[in-house]
Amino acid sequence: MFADMRQRLGLCAVVAAMGLGVTGCKEPTGPEREISGERLFFQHCARCHGIDGKGLPDVSGVRDLTSAQYMDGLTNDQVRRTIQRGKPPNMPAFGRQFAEPSLEVLVAYVRSLSSKPSEPPPQKTEQPQP
């Protein structure tokens, strides 16, 4: 019994050391933390591309990622490759920094920057009843 407890405590320590111990000794349950394209972009891309994706004026050659005209010329695959391989000299390569699910979410987020409707959607107006 004591041996069993010691084992458990040992396991707890390991789990805690790995930074997973916030919920005590329980197995993590529930869905994993959601991947947010917005947060990834904010953390890794916004320093050059700006939070809105339009690109900061002091980054030479940066592209306006909100321009549908420009972005429509790129496939999702090309965007993905740009992120992984970069575009010398100014767009850095992120290599394998993003695991596949994150990369996908990030590409989708970049895509969404240029596909947001530029005009508000038409208002639904109540038709007067005859």
Ligand code: HEC
């Ligand atoms: C250090 C500054 C910098 C950072 C950080 C950066 N970019 Fe870029 N990015 C650039 C520049 C500069 C260009 C223009 C490159 C060119 O066309 O030669 C560019 C171009 C692009 C393009 C257009 C690619 C094309 O084929 O024309 C995409 C998409 C892009 N970046 C996405 C991202 C994403 C997503 C991130 C974050 C993971 C990111 N960038 C981080 C500087 C940066």
